[in-house]
Amino acid sequence: MSPNGHLLPVPYRVVDRRLEAPGTVTLDLEPVRKALPLFEPGQFAMVHSFGRGEIPVSVSDIGTSGRLSHTIRSVGAVSDGLCEAESGQVLGLRGPFGTGWQLPKARGHDLVIVAGGIGLAPLSPLIRAAVAEPETYGHVSVLIGTRTPADLIAKQEIPRWPTAYTGVTVDRGDDDWHGEMGLVTHLLDRASFEPDRTTAFVCGPEPMIRATARDLVERGVPAGRVRVSLERNMRCATGHCGHCQLGGLLLCRDGPVVRWDQAEPLLSIREL
Template sequence: MNDVPVPYQVTGVRRETADTVSLTLTPAGDEALEPFAPGQFAMVYAFGVGEIPVSVSRIGRRKLVHTIRSVGAVSAALCALRPGSQVGLRGPFGTGWGLERAAGQDIVVVTGGIGIAPLRPLVLAALAARRAYGRLNLLVGSRTADDLLYADRMRAWADSHGPPLCRVTVDRPSPAWWGHVGLVTTLLNSARFVPQNTTAYVCGPEAMIRATARDLLHRGLRGDRIRVSLERNMRCATGHCGHCQLGGVLMCRDGPVIGWDRAESLLAVREL
């Protein structure tokens, strides 16, 4: 891990939605970052603007993909980049999803909004090693169809017989919408898993994480087998600024992926 940003070149730009872009990045020179694990993040630097933490959304041998939503000055600058531009990367930072600990188990992935981005590497890794895991369930929630990330892939998976078993729902459907309507937690009714032999991975808005974790606990999953990402609390990646602190935990150092058995009490402390 390098404290000095390593130059990476933008070699691909894919517009996912009106305000979200996926950037494919490859080393601009001989120096490259250490390999990332699914769930980890990089500090992505837009030259002359600043840097933000962004989870990796796809991991290649010599390339990384980061899916970025334009919500501020730095993210807007990154979303405006074109092939040939350069960014600075630091990392990898943070804890990963720990997919290897789910060997032999059923897997339930539940996402909301842009939460599918940091979970995509986990899904791809599980698909690449199908014999190592049980049934794979991918449950995706989005505000509208226009806000759905990786829409082509989601529809292809939803139309197939799996793996993965993929279900997609939206809050506000358009006349042409082809999937479910309602909260993403309602999709758990169609998922196929044995709670006593299942690990769940959850990422999205905090309210959605809470509701999903409660539902999974009610269905018999242990709290430590419900892995959640609290990456929205991150800021500097080094634990110096304190913006990511929840209780005694610094998310950029000790997270952002932790078990719900820890996350529940940390979020409760913040509400006091």
């Protein structure tokens, strides 16, 4: 990888901006000159809003000719700046960073893909890749939990995924909601999978990750076959600054996607 893509931001232009949900925006980006190396589903970029700063953001779509999408929730100074970016604005990107979901290792398996809130964004390229190869993978089940129906992202795309099962559950419904309510783990009963030949992919808030991974393991999915994406504050993204350390792992380099048998002992230590 070129040292530039790793250490210096490479200019990308915003070519489209869509409001996904209140406070959550998807930006489609194209390289102004040379593209960064191809991203894998689950990897992330350090996205630079000039004058504000830089934050880690996963890729939510990987297009041709270096086109990339990021789905960003506005929670603070830099993510606010990125969510306000208009078409034509130039941002800086470094990457690709991190381990990714490593979908090809799940060849021949049923796939259980579980998203909490904006956790669906890093899982979306994985889902697209899996359903594009129906002969390579077994049943694909996608389980999505969000706070409210309005918070759901990818609303147009979800019904078009040709999966064995796709379910959405919300914490709080509204007058128009006639679907499931409650924890996303409740949807595991609807998913179609043989535990001993299943690979699971889980992304969302940490309590949701713990509950989902534990439930999957109780149902017989081997812990080494449950992959979770862990988020910590990151600065350099190159394994040098130590901001994202979790036990012996530097999550920018050894994660964000790690196996549950690696993650569980670390997450069970308070305030690690």
